[in-house]
Amino acid sequence: MIHYLSGMELLAFDETWYEQVEYITRTETYLLTKTRADLEPVAKDGRVLIAVDADDLHKVVGCIVLWDLGRDERDEQWYELGTFFVRPEYRFGRTHLPIGDQLYARLLEEQPEKNILGTTGNKKAIHTGARHGMQMIRFGQLPEAVRRATCICPIEKTGATNNFHCRAKDSLCRVRVSTPTWDRMGRPERLFRPLSDDPPTNRLTKETS
Numbered sequence: 178m179i180h181y182l183s184g185m186e187l188l189a190f191d192e193t194w195y196e197q198v199e200y201i202t203r204t205e206t207y208l209l210t211k212t213r214a215d216l217e218p219v220a221k222d223g224r225v226l227i228a229v230d231a232d233d234l235h236k237v238v239g240c241i242v243l244w245d246l247g248r249d250e251r252d253e254q255w256y257e258l259g260t261f262f263v264r265p266e267y268r269f270g271r272t273h274l275p276i277g278d279q280l281y282a283r284l285l286e287e288q289p290e291k292n293i294l295g296t297t298g299n300k301k302a303i304h305t306g307a308r309h310g311m312q313m314i315r316f317g318q319l320p321e322a323v324r325r326a327t328c329i330c331p332i333e334k335t336g337a338t339n340n341f342h343c344r345a346k347d348s349l350c351r352v353r354v355s356t357p358t359w360d361r362m363g364r365p366e367r368l369f370r371p372l373s374d375d376p377p378t379n380r381l382t383k384e385t386s
């Protein structure tokens with residue numbers, strides 16, 4: 178049995194969850210490292226959802242976070258869905274437990290009014306998003322301030338000093354927005370080009386958050 182914790186329940190939970198999440202973000206290729214300093218204010222704002230194993234209540238088995246991306250030119254707030262993982266031994270492929278899907282669904286269902294995007298080069302995460310209505314568009318279709326806020330990879334990942342010219346965008350790295358966000362954007366044209374099966378080179382792609 179898997180429990181899902183956020184808000185006050187999460188804040189009252191065993192504090193080792195911070196270190197567990199940090200450790201996993203340090204070991205997974207597509208994730209940016211997140212420390213307690215990053216996670217705590219966001220958890221206090223109710224934007225962290227974790228999955229724990231009911232048989233081993235101190236064990237974090239999955240996580241998803243809505244990171245603050247700032248405001249667009251119309252003064253609307255945006256968020257980036259990130260720090261999305263399921264511990265390897267709990268993944269669907271091994272257990273048939275839909276933990277990743279549950280994390281995604283609960284987070285999106287709870288926040289339809291929020292403008293939410295996700296960026297990744299991980300095909301499995303793209304497939305998870307697609308099962309929950311994430312619409313793939315081009316980075317250039319995002320409001321400029323939002324694109325700048327999400328495209329923060331360093332030069333060794335982007336191959337460009339100006340991230341506007343990132344060589345991974347819309348190829349190795351994809352952006353998707355939730356369906357309510359896509360509706361509010363005026364339903365921009367979607368990108369249907371599949372992600373290639375090539376392995377990522379030198380962590381070229383990232384989870385912003």
Ligand SMILES: CC(C)(COP(=O)(O)OP(=O)(O)OC[C@H]1O[C@@H](n2cnc3c(N)ncnc32)[C@H](O)[C@@H]1OP(=O)(O)O)[C@@H](O)C(=O)NCCC(=O)NCCS
Nearest residue numbers: 207261262263268269270275277278297299301302304384
């Ligand atoms: C992305 C991640 C959370 C997905 O975990 P998961 O939901 O348990 O799924 P698995 O990785 O076991 O996926 C196995 C297959 O089952 C599919 N699957 C998963 N849940 C499913 C469900 N509920 N129904 C049907 N298929 C499902 C997956 O899409 C995948 O198939 P694919 O290769 O065709 O996409 C996990 O791989 C992970 O933690 N990766 C490392 C961190 C990371 O890269 N995060 C993404 C950054 S954006």
